[in-house]
Amino acid sequence: MKSTGLDFAKLFETMPTPFMVLDGEMRFVIANDAYLAVTGRQLDELVGRYVFDVFPDTPERQAATEASFRQALAGERNRMDRNVYAIERPGKGRQDVYWSVMHTPMHDADGHVYGVLQYAQDVTAEVAAERMRDVISQEYDHRVRNLMTKISAIARHTARHSDDLIDFLNDFDPRISAMARTHELLVNGGWEKLGLRALIDSELKPFAGQQQTVIDGPDCTLSSRVAQALGMALHELATNAAKYGALSQGNGRLHISWRLGDDGSLILDWLETGLTHVKTSAAAGFGSTIIDRILPMETGGTVDRNLHATSLSCTITLPDPLKP
Incomplete structure (x- = not known):
């Protein structure tokens, strides 16, 4: 050869x-x-x-x-x-x-x-990539199921406190939109964490009266779970302010501030001032359930709300803003 x-x-x-x-x-x-x-x-x-x-x-x-x-x-x-x-x-x-x-x-x-x-x-990298895709797929499935469960619960509870279909849609649609805004922010951030200021800005954006609002606080990051629960509560507070509180009255003022405790906790203060003819019934309904029951249950935190003749205050304390 x-x-x-x-x-x-x-x-x-x-x-x-x-x-x-x-x-x-x-x-x-x-x-x-x-x-x-x-x-x-x-x-x-x-x-x-x-x-x-x-x-x-x-x-x-x-x-x-x-x-x-x-x-x-x-x-x-x-x-x-x-x-x-x-x-x-x-x-x-x-x-x-x-x-x-x-x-x-x-x-x-x-x-x-x-x-x-x-x-x-x-093929180690290929195997690792496939496993990661499986994990992501399972996590996505879990999130979708969780989201559907929340939407279903919101629909049921909103209907329970609605007089008719129009009343239901007027409350249900904004709540779902609030969830969607938080979801979009989380997706854009990789679903891991979300800044508190971005969440507050997102939930206040649909409401008029920005010139009546002061927002002040240090950088603070929330886990996806805490962000979703707090986002819903902020939406209910903002809705209440737009209907009955500071954002519905010319002399009303809304001051949102927060601080971080030495133990890593987050203390958020929602204060509305300059109020007149405050309706005590404004705090009732499913919105009250979201703020006073669902938020503490999801985050392990506490909520302290007080209504006075010319002001309304709500202090939300979250022991672990990064709670998974």
């Missing part, structure tokens, strides 16, 4: 994909640079040693890999997809990696099998 002039030993050594060869006793014969790099070993640590002495694994994993090697030694090429291997990384301890490997029998000039060539493709 005419020589091709190729240096096959050099080609094997410099291939970017991990390759190694075992003899009939499953001892290392050779491994290329890519294999040595991903396993963190030197060639002299491998040659002549039994593969499972170098890379011990759980009995189940070792049995499966050994069976694949023996199948190749019996002359049958075979593949192991996404097989997990425990590899000792220098300074990092043992780590699991996922390889899709091909085990090919190697024949001598007489056609006898004398070893196994392993070609390995690292």
Whole structure:
């Protein structure tokens, strides 16, 4: 046969994909640079040693890999997809990696099998990405179910306090819109956390009377759970202010401020002043349930509301603004 002039030993050594060869006793014969790099070993640590002495694994994993090697030694090429291997990384301890490997029998000039060539493709990142997609899908499913449950509950309770369909829609639609605004902010922020100021601005935006409002407080971050519950409560407070309170009266003023306690708690003060002809019934209904019962239940916090002749105050204390 005419020589091709190729240096096959050099080609094997410099291939970017991990390759190694075992003899009939499953001892290392050779491994290329890519294999040595991903396993963190030197060639002299491998040659002549039994593969499972170098890379011990759980009995189940070792049995499966050994069976694949023996199948190749019996002359049958075979593949192991996404097989997990425990590899000792220098300074990092043992780590699991996922390889899709091909085990090919190697024949001598007489056609006898004398070893196994392993070609390995690292699919660890692919497996991790698929697992992350599964987690995200499950989390998304959970959030959708949770959202549907909340919408259903709001619909039932709103209907219970409505005189007719028009009355129901006038209360229900704004509540769902409030939920949607908070949801949008959370989605844009990766659903992890939400700034308190952004939440307040979002819930006050639909209402007139911005010039009557003062908002003041330090940077504060809320978990998604706390943000959703507080957002609904702020919507109810703002709705009440627009219908009966400071935002419905020319001389009314709304001051929203908050501070952080030494223990990490959040204390938010909602204060309406300059009120006249305040209706005590304005605090009744499902909105009151959201503020006084649902918010504390969801956040573990407390709510203290007080109605006076010319003012209304509401202090919300959240012991853990980042409650998951």
